[in-house]
Every structure is written in structure tokens, then in C-alpha cells.
Amino acid sequence: MPSAARAPERDDLAMPTAGVCTLCGAPIPSGQAVEGSFCCAGCARVHEVLANLPPDAHAAYVAAARRLGLIATAQAAREQTVETDAAASPTHPEARRETRFRFGGLACPSCSWVAEQVLLACPGVEKATVDFFSGTGLVRYDMRRTAPDRLAETLKPLGYRLGELSETEGLRPSQGLTFSFVAAAILTMNLMSLSTLRYFERHGGLDAAPEEIKWLEFLLAAPVVWLAWLPIARRAWQGFRRGATTMDALIAIGSGAAFILSLAALSVGRDEIYFETFAGLVTISLLSRLIEARLRDKTFADLATLLRMPVSRVRKIEADGKIVYPGVDSVRPGDRIVFAAGDVVPFDGDAASGGATVSEAVLTGEPRPRQKAAGDAVIAGSSVVEGSLTLAVRRRFDETRLHHIAASLRQALAAGEERLRSADRVARWFTPLVLAIAFLAWAARVVVFGWAYAFSAEGWFPSIAVLAVACPCAFSLAGVSALTAATGALLKRGILVKDAVQLEELNRVGRVVFDKTGTLSEGRMSVERLVWRGPPQPALLPLVLAAEAGSGHPVAAALRQHLEAHAAVLPEGEIIDKPGEGRLLQMADRTFTVGSAGLFEEAFTPDGADERHTLVWFGENGRAAGCFVIADALRREAKEALGRLASDGLKLELISGDRQAACDWAARSLGVPQVRGGATLDDKVLRMAELKRAGETAAFVGDGTNDALAMSAATVSVALAKSTDEALAAAGFILLHGDLKALPDLFAAGRRLTHVIRWNYVWAFAFNTLFIPVAALGELLPVAAMALMLVSSTAVLLNANRLRRRLI
Template sequence: MSDTQAITLPVTGMSCASCVGRVQRALAAEPGVTNAEVNLATETARITGSVGPVRLADVLAQAGYPTRTATTVLTIADMSCASCVGRVEGALLALPGVTSVSVNLAAETAQVQYIDGAVTDAALIAAATAVGYPATIAQGAQGGDATTALAARKDAEATDLRRRMIIAAVLTLPIFVTEMGGHVFPAWHHLIATSIGMQTAWIMQFVLTTLVLAWPGRSFFAKGIPALLRAVPDMNSLVALGTAAAWGYSTVATFAPGLLPPQGRVVYFEAAAVIVVLILLGRTLEARAKGRTGAAIARLVGLRPATAQVERNGQVASLDVAQIAVGDLVHVHPGERLAVDGIVTAGASWVDESMITGEPVPVDKREGAAVTGGTVNGTGALVFRTTRVGADTVLARIVQMVEDAQSARLPIQGLVDRITLWFVPAVIALAALTIAVWLILGPAPTVAHALVAGVSVLIVACPCAMGLATPTSIMVGTGRAADAGVLFRRGDALQTLQGVRVVALDKTGTLTAGRPELTDAIYADGFHPDRVLALAAAAESASEHPVASAIRRGAAQKGLDIPPATDFVSITGLGIAATVEGCKVLAGADRLMRREGVDMTAAPNAAGLAARGVSPLYVAIDGRFAGLLGVADPVKPGTPAAVAALRDMGLTVAMITGDNAVTARAIADTLGIDDVVAEVMPDGKVAALDRLRTAHGPIAFVGDGINDAPALASADVGLAIGTGTDVAIETADVVLMSGDLRAVVDALHVSRATMRNIRQNLFWAFGYNVALIPVAAGVLYPLNGTLLSPALAAGAMALSSVFVLTNALRLRGLKSFATPG
């Protein structure tokens, strides 16, 4: 920018005068800035100079005080090919203050990020509309309204296109039969010539073709010609040029044949009409396929009931879900779906949460238990107090994550966009060159041959398939992942994940359940097992240690009555002592037993337990050894299969944990894990990731706790267990809604399959154009006399787009490893 201007930017992160000084110095040091004034009270910076707002935002970000940004999602109409995407992006990026734009051809949306306050919604709408693509603000994404609106819009569009296609086909059929039938069957040509005459037949074709172009084909001209006049031609421009050229030449041959040489007096009305029919057919199929790409979100949105029974002021009434407020009491009858999130205040029931977590077993819900909107109540009745409504519910956040991932731009898309932005102008230039070469070098009828070749190049080269190749695969792939409980929070993680070579796993809560359980019990002769366990649980009743909790749960699961304990003493590092029913009970390490003089002759060797990662707890009653209890954090049921599957995929599997080395090594040996890093602090996990990355390549880390957040952020792809902490989930790139590690395999499988699908689509789209443009231009004519008909070119072009969409929809059939079948 050359003109001096004053720009005011919002600045975040400032807390004191020294922050103000740093921001001011950073801005003043930027070439082109003549003055910078920073206000801590208003958290703004006013900059005078010739530097644009986007560059100033970069300066603030580098200084550690980023400007505040906002995001608007637009619904963009009339986009038909990849070149349209490039023009919409260019128009929006040209607005001062816009930092990034992501246009999705399949979803027909544009996600615009801009400096807060620098751009208005009206300016964004006007910029897109000015280049020929009418825009509106997308409906709120809360609950997937934008995606369901797209599906409804695509259904309506497909219905309209189908109607127009049928009208065009009915009008075209007599033309096709008259003209093409005469070429195939000479007798039919002779019959027409001797009955109504060829001139009459041509006039009939002129009337019908004009009706086709002016009625069902009118949209190609209404959109394509203005785009051409603005010097930003799109697919509609190609079709308009091609059909108009065929119609114009044929009209001259019909009504002013003297303007053409005798050998050039032929008509191509059928080509113009068939092109319209075939392209409308392709767009009809395309619209229906686009509507199906958002099926996953539609299913998620369908989990949300429209109404709920809400109690206010002692009265229960049916209210729309949008009217529910935080703190309301919601009554849920047996078999009903829960509307929002909350905490149970009355009642008891089993709730099916499989649609959220992927876990097939219903969960017991009683007073104090958390419930999630979208889940299904069992046979009991519940009353719960709402804690999250609207966009804050778990279901709405899941839908939002899927929508964000589906509208994301993958790095691979950048190359496609750069090529296709100039593709349509290049095609028009190539068509003009083709016509010129045929006019100069072609055989008679020169003009007719030049027309056929030029129109075929215009039609066959349309880059529709290129524009659809990436976004449709992303939409279907991330949607299928969501069905399997895998949510891609960042779209580019979909591409990055397929390239990882190492999967590093946290232990507690990821590989294991995260809650120790009683796994082993060996009792001494002369002691009743139930009494030993009951006394040990009673002695541990005052302890908060996880091992104590495991002992108490083990006794409760056996239905034992736990008597009260007195004289409780915690012996640091060794165990506990207490009096239960008049008996002195000791529970702890073997060192405690020896210190207290307990005869350990009958005690079994605990080395075998330790080798399996089980912590031994010795129990003595009245000075006599009574039993050995083993407590361990059990490996989750799906973990062994998940680790084996990851290794079968050619990946190195590592464990990084803060737990002790003996336990970690024992679990790793059991599961077949390749590399173990134990007894590390959170920053040590980051260092371990760096070492593994250097040794093996890109790395994915799977964790669930607050202490895993640094590692999740440091990994090339961070995957958070959805049952873990909010901090871990917010830091991760991918969220696994269930606690099942097999979902990691699903995430990798979806990533690899989607990227393979994108490469197939791009290969087809680019390969199709590379192969057919020369054929359409007539390179085969000197060899075998082949000249591609414009009608066949239209059919091939429509087939290309349909192929890409159909190939992308195959991703819906991916099988889930975590939830087979």
C-alpha cells in the first residue's frame, strides 16, 4: 500500500505498561509505519503509515500480542467449478483486514477470518456478489443448521435441475432422432429429404434448439456471459460459448447458407441441445451427491429432539429445545431422547450413550450423574437440571467440530487452486488457438471442422471435477470418521495423520482404564477369604490412596459388609494400620510386615505380580500373615487389538508415561509395544517425542490428561481420548469420543483412505483433461479421421464430475475397527 492511512487494531494479551511499550516498539519498527499509539485501557493500537492491516496483524502476532480476529461463514451461490472457488477467495482476500479465506465448493460455503472490526458482513457479501457469486450469511452452525440447510438446498436444486433436464431432453429428442438418425441410417436421411425436406428439418431443429437454450439452458448464459464480460470466465462461460457457437454456425447454415462454402453448409443444432441435456444431467447427479456428503452431520443433528418436558414453577410443559435455559428441570420418560446436557436430580435409569461415545453398553444414571443431550433413556424415568444448552452442549460441539473439519482446506488443495484459477482462461485461449489452426491448416469443410474442434475443447476441459476432488472426499471422510466416534478438530490433521510413522501412547487412562482395580487375591491357610478382604477394605476406608479405593471396590463388588474401623494410622511409604472388630489389621508393603514383626514364611513371592505390572498389598491380622492382594490399573479391553493393528499398519508403537519403569515395561511387554519412556514429567514427554521423531519420522501422540497437553500440542498430530480432560481435548487435533484405543486405528484408517481417495480423484480430474483436450482439439484426425463430437465431449465432462463424487461417496462404506459392523 502506498497511501498513508490510519488503522486501529484490537490487541490482545496486554496486561501492563511494559506490554504497551513492547507492542509500540514492534509496530514502530515495521518499515512504512510513521506513528504507533497503543492504548492499554481500550486494548487497541492506532497505526499511521502505508502498511496494510494484515501485515500489521502479523507484526503483533510475532511480538506475542495477536490482534483479535472474528470468523464469518458465507453461503456462496452459483459456484460451478474450481475456478469459481479461486475468484471468490481472491475477491474476499482483497478486502483490507481479511486474513484468510477457505471456500468449499462441495459445501458451497466460504469461511472468512478477519481482524475484528475491520470488515463488516455486508462488505463480505458485497465482495463475493460483485464478482458474480451471490452470498448470504450462513445459518448458525449450532447443531448443524448450515449442513442441514445445504442438504435441503441441494435437494431443491436437484429437483429443479431434473425438471429442466427433462424439458431439455424432450425438446432435444426430435433433433437427435432427425439429425443423428440420418447419419446412422442413410434410409432415414433419405426419407426426411424426400418427405419434409432438409431445409424444413433444419428449421424445426433451429426452433427446438433455440427453445432448449432459451429455457432450460438459459442459466448458462445468464451466469456465463456476465462472468465473461468481467474477464473472469467460469464453467458456465465455457458452456455458453460452446453452445452459442454451435447454434450460431448452424443458424447461418440454415438461413444464410450463401455466407458459407458449399461443403460447410451443415448444422450442429443437435450438439448444442445435447450439450445442455448432458450437463444438466451431470449437475442433477452432482447436486444429489453433494447433498449426501453431509449425511453424517444430518444424522448427528437428528439425535437432537425438537421438544422436551421442562418444569418451571412447579409446572411441566413441552417446550422447544431452543427455549430451554441453564438451570431448568427436564423430565425424561422411558425411551425418550435427552434434549440437552445436565445433572440427574431424581430417578434412575440406564442410558444408551453409544451415539456419543461409541460404547455399546448402557450406563447407569442416578442422582448426581452427568447426562448428555442426544443419548437415549432406557426403561426408567429421570429428572435432570440442565447445565449446557444450545451451542454449548456436547452434541452441538461435536457437530461444530465436524463442520469445521469438513470446511477445512488441506495443504494439497493449494496446488489445485493455483492451477484451476487460470485454467478456464487457458481453455478459452486453447480453444481459440484450435480454431485458428483448423482454419489455417484444416481440410474442407474447414470452418465446420474448426467449429467442432473449438466447441469440443471448450466443453471437455471444464474443471468441475478438479474443484470437487478434494472437498467432497474431506466431507465424506470426516463424516464417516464422526460416525466412528473420531472427530477431526483441525482439517489439516486429516492429511498429516496419514503420514505419521510413530504412534506414542500415554499409559494411564489411554492404554489402561485409569482406575486401579483388585486383580489378584492369595489367602493364607486358616483365613476365610471374604473376612480377610472385608477387614482389609475396612482398614483402608479412611485412606484416599487409589490402591485403597480399589480394595474397597473389590469388596463391594463381592457384596461384602465392610465393618467400621478405628485407630487408623497412615504409615508413609509403607501402608496403613487400623483396628477392625477388635482385630489389628495391617495392609501395605512387605517392608511394613517385616518392620511390625509379621511372620512372612507363608507369604507367596510377589515377583510374578510385579512382572505383570500388578502392585502387591500384604495383609496381616493380629500379627499373622493373612493374604496378598494384587492391585493394577487394568488394560482396556480393546488395547491389545489396537496395538497389534497399529503394528500391522507398519507403525512404531511407543509408550510415554510418568509411571514407574517396572510397571511400564511389564505392560509394554504384554502388549508388544516397541519403545518405552517411563518416569517422565510433562516436559519430558515433549523431549521424548522429539527423540522419537528424529529416529523414526512424523509422530502422533495419544493422551487424556492435563499433563498430556504439552505432548498433544508438540506432536505432529495430537489425539485426545474424549473421556479425558477438557484441556487435553482442546489441545488435540483429533478427539476420540470413546475411551477405546481402537478408535486410533479408525482415525488412521480414515486419514489414509481419504487421502488415497483424494489422490484418485485428482488423478482422474487432471488425467481426464490432459488426455481429452488434445483429442477434442483434433490431434487424432490426421491419424484416423477422429474428431470428438461436442455432444460426446459434454457427456465425458459430466461423467468426470459424477465419477469424482461417486468415488468420494465410497468412503461412507469404510468399516470401523472400534465398532465392527
């Protein structure tokens, strides 16, 4: 909590009159006081913190808390302020906003309670929940009556900081390009308008254009150099340094030459000025880059979740037994950390005591939680399902396997941005050829007409026209426009495209590798069937529900969901928990048991049960009357989706961290010929690398953190909507509806996309083949070349729009 110079007056915390809470001043119903003078345990804890403040500290905190009504005064206990300015009418739904904020300055869990109460006291705030351990909170407020900056100012005197999570996510890739394109387009339009006067003068349509127009054109063209040409030239230079001649080289050299020669002509008083040609070429090229950047906007937004753990603080047990709340980054090996049910473990360590049930599915793919005994290893990313876990830390968060996975993903994703696009693959041979033709056209005129002709408009215009008519805009749009059309169409069909490069690779995929748990299966336990030992006894089913009431174990949740129709009347009794085994329901006249076979003297084995199943028996007096057969059920649409993929000629493979028996059963049920169970995270990555070395283009479909590195190693990667943050970050595509039937549609769209892109390239290549010789012979002005280039680009865009109509 923040410090201050002036000491608080101790009567700030004096006991109020009987029947009023010491902290908040609320009336206390008779006989319901907590610790003698508080309305609830929360007020008692916060009062304890305030009462133990040293006399020379935190005066500002106490004063601000009293002003906000968190510490009662005699006046506050007697009065209640009622807001009448806006409470008379209900909040309009369109004026209500719910935002998640980042909270700073929270020193202990009581701080989160104080922050909540302060926010709830603000006009217009309807709901406020602050989580100390994650350092985040959710606030619902009326935008007509308050705003985030007002909320932040309200919290500031208490030493708390509030900011929107989006403030740390950075700018979208297209934001800078959008500004550059709009500014360059406006300047280019003005340049073309001014150059029209000179053309009219040259062809007799105007007596004399003002001489100042040339310098005005230069002033308009100069910012275009900075906004549009320099980034293109920088990319071209980087390509030259790597030994690659990209499409950027054509526009950089052609437009740059037009600008430099025009500037030289202007400086010596000649009329051969073509600043508008320079500006038009680079502005159209910038438009192509802008379209491509828009495709990546969603990818950068999704990457904001990478490496963000669900907790930022933990409960640490000091040597004297005192509980403190350090940040995750300050925890060191040897520290003892306590995790409650529902918490995510951010460290590798060992269980200091037994009894907690932990799910490690995030890294292992095993859907069934396991009970941890003292000394058992616990890996980062695990979640505590039931009980309390005391962990002896072995590795800090930044040394854990989970952290290394996320860091590797960042590197893989960054490397993916550097992969050559289809336009640049064409450029490897096309660009040097065009440059050679442009140089030969200029050299031929020098040989024929001499060096005096070399730097005249007649000498260099044909070469500039060659570079202009061969401008990469049509080639770039050939792929980008089709990718944009496909991205929009797929989004309407529930498929989010995160990596446009992978769209181009879909047609080359010959094998699809699937994870099982959470991908082909539901990823949660469900009752497959109920087997009775003898005649059915449905009267026992409400007893099962009663015994499993309140349990957070996934098996208990599966039983409750299966038996929800029997929840009308539940018997009463005392529940006795048997950690790792089951539960007893102790009633007045009998004891009912639900759990593993070890709780029964006479259990039985249901027909058809195998290693993939979890068996839960129930009965009375040590004799099992029935057994629930529980498994991770396959998705209903999985068989149809995989059947369509196989009929399209794709090879199917299953690789999972689940048991081999469970994987074999899933493969048989779905018709997958190749299967491997018990696979580790490294096994999945090695398998994708093995396929790549064999020259096979493979796609990986997964949903967990343990799939993320394999997804990044695959040529194409697909995740379901409810995947982990790491899997979503690594995926090139996300099935937003979580429906595997969209998967065959995705690969079909990839085939159509490739067809359209190829025809776009054929058109662009044919166009260049026809008009480059015309330009080289001096029969095409740069302005006419630019107009023809626009015609070529328009044809490409129309063909891409045809793809969009076919996919929707």
C-alpha cells in the first residue's frame, strides 16, 4: 500500500456505535456480527490491515478510504447519499460498456476488495470485480456518467493504477501504412492535376503554364519520397544484401530514376519533368502493401496473449509460516507456494504434500486429472482441479518448459514473416530480366545516338517505361487480392485466417496430422454408458448426484451432467470425501458409496470396458450395484470431416499424448490408418520435422500447448476456437465455431485459391510479355505505361472477386 508523510489519526479507526460495521458503517443484523463489530469477514481483514499501519505511514490511504465511505464515520453511519441525477431512468444498453483493465499497485488480496468497493462507489459503475492474483479486473459502467480516465483518477489517491489491457498491445501493422497511403494518394492526385497543365501546354492546348508549377510539383513529390519510396527502397536494398532481387527493386529503381532525373531536369531548367509518374508508381505499390498488412492485423492482435500467464502473483509461505503475495517473477527455487482449486501453476516443482488433484492436459494431452502425492513432480501450466497444492519450486517461471515453448513460438512466428511470398518467388527471375531489358534499351540508344542522348528524355524514357509497365503491382495484387478475397469468404464460413502465407500452401498439403484430446475428442470426460450389475435400480441415481454435489473433479462434473434429470429431489446426508478414491454419502439409515473399485468389497467389470475408460462404481454396503463407464468422447462431426478429407486424397495421421489404447480406439472409430499414442511434445515436433525431410507437406491440427511447437513446425497449422493461447498463437487458421466439418472446406478453398492465383500470374506475365517490348522500343510513355498497369491490376482484382463469390 502507498506511503504518505502524515500519520493518520487513530480515531479514524475507532469503534462506532453498536450495530454498525467498524469499517464500512453498514448496519449489522442482530446476532450476525463477525469478530464482534464487522458485517463480514472482508471488512474485518481490511480493518486489520489499516489498524496495523505504522503511525507515520499511509495517512493519505486512510483519509481517501474514509472519503470514499470505506471507513465509517459517525456522519456516514447515519446518512446515505442517493444519486438522483441519472438513477431515475435505467441505463440504456448501448451506453453500457464492459471492459477488462490491468490493475497496478495491489499489495495484498485486501487491496483488490478495496479497489472493487471504490469503483462501485463511482457514479455509473454497475459491476466491478478485481482479481489480485492476475492483476486484472472487469468493470461494467455507463459511458454517459463515467469514463476509464475518471476511474483511474479515483483510484490514484489509494496508490492503485488502472489501464486498459489493449494499451500494451501496440499498433496494428496497417496503421502506419494507412496514413502513408492516404497522404501519398492525396499528394499524387494533386501532382497529376498540376502536370495536366504542362501536358496541355506541350500539345498546344494551353498557351503557357506558370513556371512555378514545376517547383510546386517538386514540393508535392518530396513528401512522397519519405512516405512511400524510402520504405520500398529499404526493402529492395535489404534484398540485394541477402543476394535476392525482389519485386521492390523494380519500383524502387524505376520510380527513383524518374524522380532523380526529373529533379536534375528541374535544376537545369529543362521541361522533362515527370514527378507525377514517380508518385503514381509508388502510391499504387503502397496500396498493395496496405492490403497485405490488413491481412496481418488480426495476427498481431492475437499474439498479445502470448506468454501471458493467468496469474501475476502467488501465495508464498515464509519460514515463519506467514503468507505473503510476491510477483511470479520474484519466486525462486526452494520457495513454497500454495495453490487453491482453480489456480494455474506457473512453476515447475514438487508437491510438498499429497491430496491435490491436478490436470496436466495443457502440456501432456492427458485428459484425466491425477492426484498428486508428496514428492510428485508438477509441471508449469498445470491447473489444480480439487484440493489445495503446496508446491516446492524447482524452476522459476522463465526457466520452465512452458516458458521455453512460448519463447520458441515467438521465434517461429517471427521467422514466418520472413518467408518468401509467391510474388517474390516470381521476382527471383523476373526482376533481373526486366532490369536487363531496361538497361539494354538505354544502352542501345547510347550506342546509336551517342552519350549526349543518354540523359535526355528520349534516352531514358523507354527504360523508365519498361520498369513502369513491368511494375510489380499486378504481380503483388495477383496473390494479395486473391488472399484478401479468400480471407473474407472463409471468415464468413467460420474460419479465421491468421497467416496468409499458409493459404498459399494449402494446395500442397498431402497429409493431415491430428492431435486427439480436445481436437478429435471433446477434451472433457463424459459418461459413455451406465452398466447395472443386475436389474436397473434408478432410485440409486439421485444418491449419486447427492454424493457428488459440490465436487470440482471432472469425473464428478461428468456424472452431474449425465444425471441432471434426476436432480429434482436429492436425499440429505453427510458427505465424506475419500481423496483419490471417491465419496461416501452417510445417511441416517445407510451409507452410499461412489468411486473406485477399492471402496467396494464386491465390484464387477463392465463388458466392453478397456484402458481408455474411467470406471466409477456406486452402491451400498460394500456391494457395487452399477458402474458408469466414462471416457473422452469423440466429436460427433469428426468421422464425417475426416472421411471427406480422405476422399479428397489426403493422408490422415493421429498423434497424441493420451494412452495408446485410447488412441487406437479413436483411430479405428474415425478410419485413421496411422496412429501413435503416448507421444511427448518433442515426439510431435520430431514427427513434423521427419515429414518435412521426407519432402512431404503436412498440416497439423491441434488445440493444446503441447501441440503448439508441432503446429509451428508444420507447413500448415489449424486450431479450434477453444484452444490454449499458445496453440491459437501458433495456428495459421482458427475454426471459430469449433466444427471440424469446416476443415475440408478450408483445404477446398486452398485449391480454388491456388487456381485463381495461378491465372492471375498468367495474366500479369502475359501483359508484361506483350508491353515490355513495346516500351523498350520507345513506343510507350511512362504515363501510358502506368495507365496500362492500372488496367492489369483491375483485371487481377476482378478475378479475385470471382473467387470470393465461389467461396461464400
